[in-house]
Amino acid sequence: MASHFFTCIAILFLLSINVESNEVSDLEPLQAAEKKTLMETGWWSNHSKKDADHCRWPGVRCDAVGSVTEIDLSGHGLNGSIPPQIGALSKLNYLNLSMNGLRGELPPSFRNLTQLLVLDISHNEIDSISLAIENMKNLVSLNLTRNLIADMPSAIGFLTNLTHLIMDSNPLLHGIPHQVWNLEKLMTLQLSHCLLSGPIPSNIAKLESLVTLDLSSNMLVGPLPSSVSNLTNLTVLNLQRNQLNGSIPKEIGRLTNLVTLDLSNNMLLGPIPSSLGRLIKLVSLNFRFNQINGFIPQEIGNMKNLSFLRLGSNKIQGPLPPSLGNLSNLKQLRLYRNQINGPIPSEITNLNNLVLLDLGVNNFSGQIPPFLGLLPSLTSLYLDSNLFEGFIPSDIGKLKNLTTLYLSNNKLTGPIPLSLCHLTNLITLSLSSNLLRGPIPLEIGILEGLIFLDLSQNGLSGPIPTQIGKCLNLLELNLANNHLSGRVPNFPFYLEKLNLSFNSLMGPIPSVLFHLPPESFTGNKDLCGAITGFPPCPSSSSPTVKGKRNSKVMHNLKIIIVVPTLFLVSTLALVMLAIFRHRAKSFKPDPSATKNGDIFSVWNYDGRIAYEDIIKSTEDFDIKYCIGTGGYGSVYKACLPSGRVVALKKLHRFEAEKPAFSKSFGNEVKLLTEIRHRNIVKLHGFCLHKQCMFLIYEYMERGSLFCVLSNDDEAVELDWIKRVNVIKCVAHALAYLHHDCSPPIVHRDISSNNVLLDSNLEAVVSDFGNARLLDPDSSNHSILAGTYGYIAPEFAYTIVVSEKCDVYSFGVLTLEILMGKHPGELLTSLSSASSQNMMLSDILDPRLSPPTNKRITLDIILASSLAFACLSLNPKSRPTMKIVSQEFLAHRRPLFSKPIREVSLSELLNCKMYMED
Ligand SMILES: *[C@@H]1O[C@H](CO)[C@@H](O)[C@H](O)[C@H]1NC(C)=O
Numbered sequence: 045m046a047s048h049f050f051t052c053i054a055i056l057f058l059l060s061i062n063v064e065s066n067e068v069s070d071l072e073p074l075q076a077a078e079k080k081t082l083m084e085t086g087w088w089s090n091h092s093k094k095d096a097d098h099c100r101w102p103g104v105r106c107d108a109v110g111s112v113t114e115i116d117l118s119g120h121g122l123n124g125s126i127p128p129q130i131g132a133l134s135k136l137n138y139l140n141l142s143m144n145g146l147r148g149e150l151p152p153s154f155r156n157l158t159q160l161l162v163l164d165i166s167h168n169e170i171d172s173i174s175l176a177i178e179n180m181k182n183l184v185s186l187n188l189t190r191n192l193i194a195d196m197p198s199a200i201g202f203l204t205n206l207t208h209l210i211m212d213s214n215p216l217l218h219g220i221p222h223q224v225w226n227l228e229k230l231m232t233l234q235l236s237h238c239l240l241s242g243p244i245p246s247n248i249a250k251l252e253s254l255v256t257l258d259l260s261s262n263m264l265v266g267p268l269p270s271s272v273s274n275l276t277n278l279t280v281l282n283l284q285r286n287q288l289n290g291s292i293p294k295e296i297g298r299l300t301n302l303v304t305l306d307l308s309n310n311m312l313l314g315p316i317p318s319s320l321g322r323l324i325k326l327v328s329l330n331f332r333f334n335q336i337n338g339f340i341p342q343e344i345g346n347m348k349n350l351s352f353l354r355l356g357s358n359k360i361q362g363p364l365p366p367s368l369g370n371l372s373n374l375k376q377l378r379l380y381r382n383q384i385n386g387p388i389p390s391e392i393t394n395l396n397n398l399v400l401l402d403l404g405v406n407n408f409s410g411q412i413p414p415f416l417g418l419l420p421s422l423t424s425l426y427l428d429s430n431l432f433e434g435f436i437p438s439d440i441g442k443l444k445n446l447t448t449l450y451l452s453n454n455k456l457t458g459p460i461p462l463s464l465c466h467l468t469n470l471i472t473l474s475l476s477s478n479l480l481r482g483p484i485p486l487e488i489g490i491l492e493g494l495i496f497l498d499l500s501q502n503g504l505s506g507p508i509p510t511q512i513g514k515c516l517n518l519l520e521l522n523l524a525n526n527h528l529s530g531r532v533p534n535f536p537f538y539l540e541k542l543n544l545s546f547n548s549l550m551g552p553i554p555s556v557l558f559h560l561p562p563e564s565f566t567g568n569k570d571l572c573g574a575i576t577g578f579p580p581c582p583s584s585s586s587p588t589v590k591g592k593r594n595s596k597v598m599h600n601l602k603i604i605i606v607v608p609t610l611f612l613v614s615t616l617a618l619v620m621l622a623i624f625r626h627r628a629k630s631f632k633p634d635p636s637a638t639k640n641g642d643i644f645s646v647w648n649y650d651g652r653i654a655y656e657d658i659i660k661s662t663e664d665f666d667i668k669y670c671i672g673t674g675g676y677g678s679v680y681k682a683c684l685p686s687g688r689v690v691a692l693k694k695l696h697r698f699e700a701e702k703p704a705f706s707k708s709f710g711n712e713v714k715l716l717t718e719i720r721h722r723n724i725v726k727l728h729g730f731c732l733h734k735q736c737m738f739l740i741y742e743y744m745e746r747g748s749l750f751c752v753l754s755n756d757d758e759a760v761e762l763d764w765i766k767r768v769n770v771i772k773c774v775a776h777a778l779a780y781l782h783h784d785c786s787p788p789i790v791h792r793d794i795s796s797n798n799v800l801l802d803s804n805l806e807a808v809v810s811d812f813g814n815a816r817l818l819d820p821d822s823s824n825h826s827i828l829a830g831t832y833g834y835i836a837p838e839f840a841y842t843i844v845v846s847e848k849c850d851v852y853s854f855g856v857l858t859l860e861i862l863m864g865k866h867p868g869e870l871l872t873s874l875s876s877a878s879s880q881n882m883m884l885s886d887i888l889d890p891r892l893s894p895p896t897n898k899r900i901t902l903d904i905i906l907a908s909s910l911a912f913a914c915l916s917l918n919p920k921s922r923p924t925m926k927i928v929s930q931e932f933l934a935h936r937r938p939l940f941s942k943p944i945r946e947v948s949l950s951e952l953l954n955c956k957m958y959m960e961d
C-alpha cells in the first residue's frame with residue numbers, strides 16, 4: 045500500500061512539472077529551436093498539438109538535455125522531398141527514413157549532421173546524395189538500398205569510420221569512385237543490382253575488414269582478382285549473375301572464414317581449385333551456370349559444414365570423389381548437367397540429411413544402386429539422362445518422403461517395380477525413354493498426389509489400368525510409344541495433357557477426352573470417337589449402358605446448341621462482311637477528313653451503330669450514363685436501340701482542345717484499328733470531331749480489375765483460378781504486342797485500372813493512349829508516361845522506351861492480383877533480408893482461402909516467380925513477355941514440389957526458372 049501511495053505521488057509530481065513546463069514553455073533556446081524545426085517539417089503535424097514535449101513525438105528521441113538525437117520514421121508513409129530543416133538537428137546521431145516514398149535529393153543542409161552515426165534512407169526514391177554527406181565524418185552505417193541514385197559521390201571516401209555501406213538496387217551508372225577503396229573499416233559492402241560494369245578492381249583487397257561482399261547481379265567482367273583472397277575476414281562472398289571469366293583463383297583457399305560462396309551465373313573457366321577444401325566453415329557453395337571443368341577435388345570432403353553444394357550446368361568431368369560421403373550435413377547436392385561419369389559411390393549413403401540429389405544429365409553409368417534407398421530424408425531424386433542400366437531397384441520404394449523422381453532417358457530394363465507405388469508423396473514420376481517392359485502396375489492408383497506421370501518411350505505392355513483414374517490430381521499423362529493394348533480408361537477429372545499415341549489401343553475414346561488434340565491418340569490400332577481423324581464409334585461399342593445414355597444426351601445437346609450458333613455466326617459474318625465492305629468505302633478514315641477533325645467511323649461490328657443512336661442513348665452524354673473517369677475524359681455506357689451495349693470513352697470539350705489529349709486519342713485509334721487479340725479490348729469505332737471526341741469499345745461488364753480487387757465480395761468471386769487466368773491473359777496480350785506486331789507496340793501504362801473484365805471475369809488490356817510503336821530506326825526517346833507505382837525504375841535515368849517497361853509493370857500487376865492490393869510496400873522491401881524471409885503464403889490475398897488444389901498452387905508459384913523476375917531492376921535481366929507467355933503455356937518440371945506454405949519469397953526471387961535446369 046505504502047509503496048503504491050508513493051508511486052502515485054511521484055507520478056503526480058512528474059505530471060505537475062510537465063504541465064507547468066507546458067504552460068510556461070521554458071525550453072532552452074536550442075531545444076525550442078529544435079521543436080520549431082520538427083514542426084516545420086510537417087511530419088508531426090498530428091502530434092504537435094496533442095503533446096507539447098517534442099521528445100515524446102513518435103519516432104523522436106532526445107538526449108538528457110533535450111536535444112534530438114534519434115529520428116526513426118521508417119515505414120511512416122512519408123512522401124515528397126525530405127525537408128531541409130532536418131539538417132539543423134545538429135545532435136542527430138541516428139536517422140532512419142527507410143521504407144517511405146521520399147523523392148528528390150538528400151538536402152544539402154544534411155552537411156551539418158556531423159554527429160550522425162547511422163543513416164538509413166533505404167527503399168525510397170532518392171536520386172542524389174552528393175551534396176549532403178561530405179561532413180558526416182562519424183557515420184558508421186549508410187543504407188541506401190533501393191533508391192534511384194545514379195552517382196555514388198566520391199565524398200563517400202571522407203566517411204572514414206564507415207563500416208556498413210549498403211547500396212543494393214541503385215542504378216550506379218558512374219561506377220564506384222576509387223575513394224571507396226580507402227574505407228579501411230568497411231565490414232559490409234553491398235552493391236548488388238547496381239548496373240555496375242567493368243572489372244572488379246584489385247584495389248578491393250585494401251578493404252581488409254570486409255565480412256560481407258555482395259556485388260551480385262551486375263555486369264562485371266574479367267577475372268576474379270586473386271587479391272580478393274587478402275580479404276580473410278570475409279564470411280559472405282556473393283558475385284553471382286555477372287559476366288566474370290577466367291579461372292577461380294587457387295588463393296581462394298585463404299578465405300577460411302567463408303560461410304557463403306556464390307559465383308554462379310558467370311563465365312568462369314578451369315577447374316575447381318583443391319584449396320577450396322580449406323574452407324571448412326562453408327555452408328553454401330554455388331558455382332552453377334559457369335564453364336568450370338576438371339574433376340571435383342577429393343578435398344571437397346573437408347568442408348564438414350557444407351549444406352548446399354551446387355555445381356550444375358558446368359563442364360565437370362570424372363567420377364564423384366568418395367570423400368563426398370564426409371559431408372554429413374549436406375542437404376542439397378546439385379550436379380545437374382555436367383559430364384560426370386562412373387558409378388554413384390556407396391559413400392553417399394552417409395549423407396543422412398540429404399533432401400535433394402540431382403545427378404541428372406551427366407554420364408553416370410552402372411546400376412542405380414539399391415543403397416540410395418538408405419537416404420531417409422530424400423524428397424527429390426533426379427537421375428535422368430545418364431547411362432544407368434539394369435533394373436530399377438525396389439529399394440527406391442523405401443524413400444517414403446520422395447515427391448519427385450526422374451529416371452528418364454537411361455537404359456533401364458525390367459518391369460516397373462511395385463514398390464514405386466508405395467511412394468505416396470510422389471508428385472512427379474518420370475521413367476520415360478528407357479527399356480522398361482511388362483505392365484503398368486494396377487497399384488499406380490495409390491499415387492493420389494501424382495500430377496505429372498511420364499512412362500512414354502518404353503516397351504510397356506498390357507492394358508492401361510483403370511485404377512489410374514484414382515490419381516485425381518493428374519494433370520499430364522504421357523504413355524506414348526509403348527505396346528499398351530485394350531481400351532482407353534475413363535478419367536473422372538480434367539486432364540490437361542494426355543499422350544497415348546503409338547500404342548495398340550482400341551475401342552472408343554471416352555467423351556471426357558474430346559477436348560484433347562488428335563495427336564494424343566494417333567498411331568493406335570482401332571480407336572474411335574468424335575475427334576478429328578478418327579471414325580465415329582459404332583453405337584454398340586460404348587463401354588457401359590449408363591455411359592452410353594449420358595454421351596448420347598450430351599451429343600444431342602451439342603447439336604442443338606451448335607447448329608443454330610453456326611447458322612447465326614455464318615449469317616452474321618456474311619452481313620458483317622457486306623457492311624464492312626460498304627463502310628470501308630464510305631467511312632474509312634481518310635487523311636483529308638482528319639485534317640478537319642471530323643471523322644465518324646464504325647467497323648468490326650454489326651454495322652448498326654449510328655452517331656445519332658449514340659447521342660440519343662446517352663442523352664448527349666448525360667452524367668447518369670457515366671461509369672468512370674480516367675486519365676483523360678470519361679467512360680459512358682450506351683445501350684443501343686439494337687439492344688447491344690457498348691462503352692464510350694469521351695474527351696470533354698476543354699480536354700479535346702488540348703493537343704496532348706486529342707493526340708493520345710488519335711494514337712489509340714491508330715493502334716487499336718491495326719491489332720486484334722482476344723485479350724486486347726476491341727475498338728468498334730470512333731468519332732473524331734473537335735466538338736465531340738469519343739471512342740466506341742466493346743463493353744466489359746465487370747469494369748476494371750482495380751475495382752474488382754477493391755470490392756471484397758467481387759475480390760472473393762475472383763478466385764485463384766480466375767486470377768491466374770487474368771495474369772495469363774495479360775501476359776498473352778503483351779507477348780502479342782511485343783513480339784507479334786511489327787513494329788512492336790509498347791503499351792506503357794499497364795496497371796489494374798487498364799485491365800478490364802467481362803461477365804466471366806476474363807480479362808482484356810485496354811487504354812492505349814500512351815502506347816508507342818517501337819521504331820527500330822529511331823532512338824525511341826520519350827517523356828515519362830504511365831501510372832505511378834507501375835513505372836519501371838530505369839526511367840529515373842533513361843528516357844528510352846523499351847518493351848521492358850511493360851514487363852516491369854506486368855510484374856507489379858501480377859503481384860497485385862495475387863496479393864489483392866498494390867504491392868507497394870513489398871516492392872520497396874524486396875531486397876531486404878526481412879522480406880526474403882517471408883513466405884509466399886504470407887503475401888497472398890487474405891480474402892481468399894489459401895489454394896489447396898495442386899495445379900493452382902503450381903500456377904501461383906510460377907506466376908509469382910515470373911513476377912519477381914519481371915521486377916528486376918536491370919531491364920536486361922527481365923524476361924521477355926514471350927518467355928513469360930510461353931512459361932504459362934509449357935509445363936516444365938515443377939519449380940517446387942512442396943506445399944505452398946513452405947515456399948519462401950527468397951526461393952522465388954532466386955529461381956531463374958525460365959532458363960533454369
Ligand atoms: C494524421 O492524422 C490523419 C487523420 O487521423 C491520418 O490520416 C494521417 O495519416 C496522420 N498523419 C501522420 C503523419 O501520422
Ligand SMILES: *[C@@H]1O[C@H](CO)[C@@H](O)[C@H](O)[C@H]1NC(C)=O
Binds near residue numbers: 156
Ligand atoms: C549549418 O551550419 C552552419 C554553421 O554552423 C550554419 O551557418 C548553417 O545555417 C547551418 N545550416 C542549416 C541548414 O542549419
Ligand SMILES: *[C@@H]1O[C@H](CO)[C@@H](O)[C@H](O)[C@H]1NC(C)=O
Binds near residue numbers: 181182204205
Ligand atoms: C571514428 O571512430 C573513432 C573510434 O570510434 C572515434 O574516436 C572518432 O572520433 C570517429 N570519427 C572520426 C572522424 O574519425
Ligand SMILES: *[C@@H]1O[C@H](CO)[C@@H](O)[C@H](O)[C@H]1NC(C)=O
Binds near residue numbers: 166185210
Ligand atoms: C540497412 O542496413 C543496416 C545495416 O547497416 C541494417 O541494420 C538495416 O536494417 C538496413 N535497413 C533496412 C531497411 O533493411
Ligand SMILES: *[C@@H]1O[C@H](CO)[C@@H](O)[C@H](O)[C@H]1NC(C)=O
Binds near residue numbers: 252253254277
Ligand atoms: C578480422 O576479424 C578479427 C576477429 O573478428 C579481428 O580481430 C580482426 O581485426 C579483423 N581483421 C581486420 C583486418 O579487420
Ligand SMILES: *[C@@H]1O[C@H](CO)[C@@H](O)[C@H](O)[C@H]1NC(C)=O
Binds near residue numbers: 246271
Ligand atoms: C595481400 O596481402 C599480402 C600479405 O598479407 C600483401 O603482401 C599484398 O600486398 C596484399 N595484396 C594486396 C593487393 O593488397
Ligand SMILES: *[C@@H]1O[C@H](CO)[C@@H](O)[C@H](O)[C@H]1NC(C)=O
Binds near residue numbers: 420421445
Ligand atoms: C518426412 O517428411 C515428414 C513430413 O514433412 C517429416 O516430418 C519427416 O521428418 C521426414 N522424414 C525424414 C526421414 O526426413
